[in-house]
Amino acid sequence: MSTIAENIAKVRERIREAAQASQRDSATIGLLAVSKTKPAAAIREAHAAGLRDFGENYLQEALGKQLELADLDLTWHFIGPIQSNKTKPIAEHFAWVHSVDRLKIAERLAAQRPAGLPPLNICLQVNVSGEASKSGCTPDELPALAQAVTQLPQLRLRGLMTIPEPTDDPAEQHAAFARLRELRDRLGPGLDSLSMGMSHDLEAAIAEGATWVRIGTALFGARDYGQP
Template identity: 40%
Template sequence: MIDPDPPAGRRSELAAALADVERRILDACRATGRSREELTLIAVTKTYPAADLRLLAELGVRDVGENRDQEAAAKAAECADLPLTWHFIGQVQTNKARSIVAYADLIHGVDRSRLVAALSREAVRVGREVGCLVQVALDDRPERGGARPADVPALAAALAEAPGLRLRGVMAVAPLGSDPDVAFARLFEVAQAVQKEHPGADVISAGMSGDLAQAIAKGATHLRVGTALLGRRTPFVR
C-alpha cells in the first residue's frame, strides 16, 4: 500500500524542524570544538509514513532509523528508489534476522552472541556485508537491552570475526533518570577500549532529541533523532 500524499505544509514543518536540529548540532559542535562533518544525523521515522521519509530525503537527509522490523521492511521496500542508509536501532529478535539483514545497512542493537550467529548466517546467505554496533547497557541491566560493559570486548571480537558482518562500533541509550553526561562518558570509555582492539570500529551511536548536545560533547558520531524532527508520535497504521 502506497502512503497518501503528505498534508499541505508538512514539508515546511519538516524543513523548520530539521533546521532547528541542525542549529542545535552546530551549537554543540562549536561548544566542544568539533566539526559538523564528524556527525551523522539519523532521522528516526518510526510510526511516521514513507511520505514523510520522502520529504526528509528531499531536504537532504540520507540516514534513517527504524526499530520495528515489520514497519522498517515495508518502508525500505517502498523507498527503495531513494539514496538512503537504513539503520535498525531497536532490539533485534533472532527470528527477525533474515528480514533485517535484507535492508539494514547498520544494526545498532547487537547485544548477544546468539544474535551474532543468526545475523552472520543470514548475511552470508544473501551475500551482504552488514555493519553492526555492540549495544552497551549503561545501567548494567542487560534485560532491558544491551551487553554489560565487561562483556563488550568478547562480543565485539565475535562480531569482528563473523562472516558477513562488520564491527563498526558501539551504541547506547542514556538510562532513564540518569545524568546523560555521566552515561555518555562511560560509553566513550567503552568505545575507546573497543577501538583499541579494532581500529576501524569508530562509530559511537548516542544521543537523541533530548540529549544530543551531551552526546556530542562525549564523542558521539551518530545521533538518533525522532521527536525533534517529526513531532510527537502517534500509532503508525498501514
C-alpha cells in the same frame, strides 16, 4: 519550507553548535532520523530536505516503507531489539544494525547476510545504566562479545550504541555517554562509531563523542503509537 524541513534545519543547527562547543567538526556527526511509526510520506519529505539515513525499530513496518520508498537513495539502520526469527530480513534489507547485544544474533546476521552485499555495519548495544528493562550487553560482557563479532564474516564492527536512563540532569547525561566512549576506546583502535544521543540530550552526546545521534521527535513530532 515544510515543518519537517524546518525541524531538520533546527536540529542541524543544534548539532553544529554542540560540535563547535566541543571543538569537533560537525561533519563527523551523522544525523540518523528515527522514523518509527511515521509514514513513508514523512520520510520522503525528510529526504527532500537532505536526509539520507533513517532508523527503524519495527521490522515489518520498516520493510513496508522500504518497498514504498525504493526509488530514493536511502540508507536504512535497524535500531530496535532483535528477535532471532527476525535476523534474516534484517541482514538482507539494512546497511547498519545498532542493536546487537548478544553473540547468537550476530552469528545469525553474519550467516544470513547475502554474499553480494557489503558487510553489515554493526554497533553493539551496551546497557550503561544497568536498567533491567533495557536491552544491551553489560560492560563486563562487552570485550568478549566484541572480540567474537570481529571474527564473523559479512559483518563489520563499527562501534557501540546505548540508550541510557532518561534524565534532564546534564551531568548524568554526560556521565552515561562518557562511559560508552570509554568502553569503545578500551576495545582498541578501529572502531569509529558511537551511536548515542536523542532529541533531549544530543548536546551531551556530541560533547562526549557521538558520531550518530538518533533523532525522532525533534524532526517528526511526537509519535502516535496507536497508529499501525
